Amino acid sequence: MPTRLVSLHSDQASLVLECRADGPPLWRHLGARVVEGDLPSLSDSRTAASFSLDVDVPLSTAPAAGLGWFGPACIALRRDGRALIPAFGPVWVTADDQAIVIELSDALAGVSLRQLIAIEPGGAFRLSAELVNTGDKPICVDWLASALLPLSASSAGLISWRGRHNAELIELAEAMPQQAWLREGRRGISGHGGPPAVVVLGEGAGHHTGLVHALQLGWSGDSRIAVERDDEGFWTLSAGAIFQPGEVILQPGESLSSPEAILAVSTQGRNGAMAQQQAALRQRISWPGGTMRPRPVHLNSWEACYFDHDAKRILGLAQAAADLGVERFVLDDGWFKGRSDDRAGLGDWIADPVKYPQGLKPLADAVTSMGMEFGLWVEPEMVNPDSDLYRAHPDWALHLPGRPQPTARNQLVLNLALPKVRDYLFGALDALLSELPIAYLKWDHNRDLAPAGGRAQVLGIYDLLARLRAAHPMVEIESCAGGGGRSDAGIAAHTHRFWTSDNIDAVSRVSIQRGFLAFFPPEVMGAHVGASPAHATGRSQSLAFRAAVAMPGHFGVELDPRKLNDTERAELAEWITFHKQWRHLLHGQQTWHGHGADGLVWQAAGNAREFLLFAIRCGPAHDRRPQPLLLPFLADWPSCEIELLRIAGGETGHAAHRPALYDTPQCCTGSWLAHAGLPLPPLKAESVAIFHGRLAA
Ligand code: GLA
Numbered sequence: 001m002p003t004r005l006v007s008l009h010s011d012q013a014s015l016v017l018e019c020r021a022d023g024p025p026l027w028r029h030l031g032a033r034v035v036e037g038d039l040p041s042l043s044d045s046r047t048a049a050s051f052s053l054d055v056d057v058p059l060s061t062a063p064a065a066g067l068g069w070f071g072p073a074c075i076a077l078r079r080d081g082r083a084l085i086p087a088f089g090p091v092w093v094t095a096d097d098q099a100i101v102i103e104l105s106d107a108l109a110g111v112s113l114r115q116l117i118a119i120e121p122g123g124a125f126r127l128s129a130e131l132v133n134t135g136d137k138p139i140c141v142d143w144l145a146s147a148l149l150p151l152s153a154s155s156a157g158l159i160s161w162r163g164r165h166n167a168e169l170i171e172l173a174e175a176m177p178q179q180a181w182l183r184e185g186r187r188g189i190s191g192h193g194g195p196p197a198v199v200v201l202g203e204g205a206g207h208h209t210g211l212v213h214a215l216q217l218g219w220s221g222d223s224r225i226a227v228e229r230d231d232e233g234f235w236t237l238s239a240g241a242i243f244q245p246g247e248v249i250l251q252p253g254e255s256l257s258s259p260e261a262i263l264a265v266s267t268q269g270r271n272g273a274m275a276q277q278q279a280a281l282r283q284r285i286s287w288p289g290g291t292m293r294p295r296p297v298h299l300n301s302w303e304a305c306y307f308d309h310d311a312k313r314i315l316g317l318a319q320a321a322a323d324l325g326v327e328r329f330v331l332d333d334g335w336f337k338g339r340s341d342d343r344a345g346l347g348d349w350i351a352d353p354v355k356y357p358q359g360l361k362p363l364a365d366a367v368t369s370m371g372m373e374f375g376l377w378v379e380p381e382m383v384n385p386d387s388d389l390y391r392a393h394p395d396w397a398l399h400l401p402g403r404p405q406p407t408a409r410n411q412l413v414l415n416l417a418l419p420k421v422r423d424y425l426f427g428a429l430d431a432l433l434s435e436l437p438i439a440y441l442k443w444d445h446n447r448d449l450a451p452a453g454g455r456a457q458v459l460g461i462y463d464l465l466a467r468l469r470a471a472h473p474m475v476e477i478e479s480c481a482g483g484g485g486r487s488d489a490g491i492a493a494h495t496h497r498f499w500t501s502d503n504i505d506a507v508s509r510v511s512i513q514r515g516f517l518a519f520f521p522p523e524v525m526g527a528h529v530g531a532s533p534a535h536a537t538g539r540s541q542s543l544a545f546r547a548a549v550a551m552p553g554h555f556g557v558e559l560d561p562r563k564l565n566d567t568e569r570a571e572l573a574e575w576i577t578f579h580k581q582w583r584h585l586l587h588g589q590q591t592w593h594g595h596g597a598d599g600l601v602w603q604a605a606g607n608a609r610e611f612l613l614f615a616i617r618c619g620p621a622h623d624r625r626p627q628p629l630l631l632p633f634l635a636d637w638p639s640c641e642i643e644l645l646r647i648a649g650g651e652t653g654h655a656a657h658r659p660a661l662y663d664t665p666q667c668c669t670g671s672w673l674a675h676a677g678l679p680l681p682p683l684k685a686e687s688v689a690i691f692h693g694r695l696a697a
Pocket of ligand 1 (some may be wrong): 302332333377444446480481482483499501503
């Protein structure tokens with residue numbers, strides 16, 4: 001009988017499974033695009049290995065421990081306190097060119113498992129699983145993988161990220177593990193290391209070429225990503241939400257859905273994987289009105305005045321923002337009852353009667369009459385012990401009887417698993433959104449969870465966000481957690497922007513933003529021009545460098561423009577105009593990253609006809625002259641007209657000797673730019689050269 005294969009093919013990749021009547025499908029290929037043809041079955045092409053079971057147990061889509069599979073399991077279950085070992089069969093597989101659905105059942109164990117693998121617009125694979133208790137007794141679920149897949153024996157290395165508040169997304173590169181590699185998040189939020197994710201590099205893979213697998217999990221709570229070497233000679237990659245012991249009990253008939261895993265398989269290096277991940281993320285964002293509007297330029301009040309609010313001062317700040325060309329004014333922390341510092345007020349979501357005796361309405365109306373949208377900061381999941389809410393409902397905060405209840409930033413976490421807590425928060429936020437012309441909420445979450453809230457806490461926040469979005473569909477929401485502590489594809493389904501980091505130092509931001517863009521598109525990357533010296537690092541940088549680094553993202557200002565002199569204010573206003581002029585090419589398009597010689601990094605944004613290029617020098621050059629910048633993404637362009645728009649920061653060398661490149665657009669072939677390179681001006685440390693390129697006629 002011919003082998004029944006089911007497969008999904010993207011432009012670059014193929015995923016091929018072999019179906020069997022009596023067990024889950026077997027993995028045959030997950031990598032570069034292939035034509036599978038008439039393959040012999042795996043059993044006809046696999047040799048026997050000594051000291052192995054007489055029945056071969058290759059990697060299937062649903063490996064379980066205990067019956068001859070010795071690698072990681074996709075599922076771990078208990079019934080009556082003992083391990084429940086599923087052996088799936090019968091099997092039902094349906095497939096078209098967009099999706100494969102695998103339905104597995106085990107009558108003896110009383111469980112069924114439905115696995116879905118689909119192609120996302122942009123080419124990434126989406127994987128998820130749903131488990132049903134078909135038996136007549138409760139089942140405890142200890143683990144349900146969203147994805148468990150093979151990585152080829154030619155995999156060469158891993159890229160991942162770690163981070164802390166003010167230092168998000170620090171990139172780590174390491175060789176493939178000889179045993180197991182684990183990235184677990186246990187803080188209750190996805191955390192400052194960025195989304196639960198990993199990138200696997202094939203041999204020789206880099207930004208522009210080579211086989212790359214990149215996986216992110218759409219989950220905002222605890223998670224596990226594991227890469228494990230198997231003694232068969234290949235690696236497995238698995239990803240899923242972590243459950244607390246005993247947390248997930250399925251009663252008869254109940255089901256459990258895993259978060260989605262998004263897997264990019266690229267033959268065009270890390271840039272190809274980034275394009276697939278950004279496209280998949282774009283699918284998750286639900287824009288008010290159905291499509292993304294040009295991203296309005298923000299001014300956020302936090303670093304301009306911290307908690308020091310009064311109605312008059314804030315009105316002055318708003319006017320200064322409007323004068324610069326800002327389009328959305330966001331009133332950050334400090335506006336609500338009792339909030340004169342971070343010791344009190346969280347939970348009481350009404351305007352502070354001392355700072356805003358008439359409430360926020362006059363301010364919000366004034367902001368809108370200045371032609372700006374009004375945005376408001378909230379941190380709904382939190383409560384200060386010094387608040388009316390806590391005094392009335394101390395039991396609403398997460399706690400374990402008889403155990404300490406540690407505060408962080410003087411606050412506790414509300415138990416979002418409780419419907420009455422969600423109802424209270426919905427009521428408080430709904431009242432604000434109904435009373436005030438609020439276009440935008442900056443939704444913060446300023447601590448790790450201890451005691452843990454588990455899966456129920458994550459589902460609770462998703463539920464609350466969904467309910468608010470349904471009631472106020474035109475309101476955009478930003479996900480913030482002390483900067484980028486909750487940036488993931490799970491919360492992206494309910495939000496429209498991420499606050500990338502509280503560290504706005506432009507040198508720090510270069511690498512933070514590169515890590516962010518590996519999984520998220522630039523239009524959701526909050527990127528502000530902060531003060532100099534930067535509040536988070538104490539380093540000083542020119543206004544031009546700060547603005548140029550923020551330019552590719554969702555642009556904003558995080559300073560008090562009234563503290564700038566007239567020249568600086570005019571310069572900032574000009575950058576805002578420049579951003580507005582180009583945001584159509586920066587957002588909703590493709591991103592490319594690369595390295596130049598001598599410590600230079602670059603980023604381009606655009607499409608097959610036009611792009612903006614940012615050549616970024618953070619530290620001083622060591623070489624006498626800058627070397628031409630290779631731009632492999634242009635290799636297929638017949639001809640490109642490329643123009644230096646500006647140098648943000650400064651250039652070194654003799655002003656008298658200005659190469660023609662500076663003043664007139666140059667025309668080159670794409671292959672020249674890809675392989676011989678673009679001549680660069682000699683940049684000073686902390687400078688960005690911004691070029692515009694377009695397909696020449
Ligand atoms: C967090 C955010 C900041 C600001 C403060 C307010 O740290 O990341 O941007 O909103 O909270 O307390």
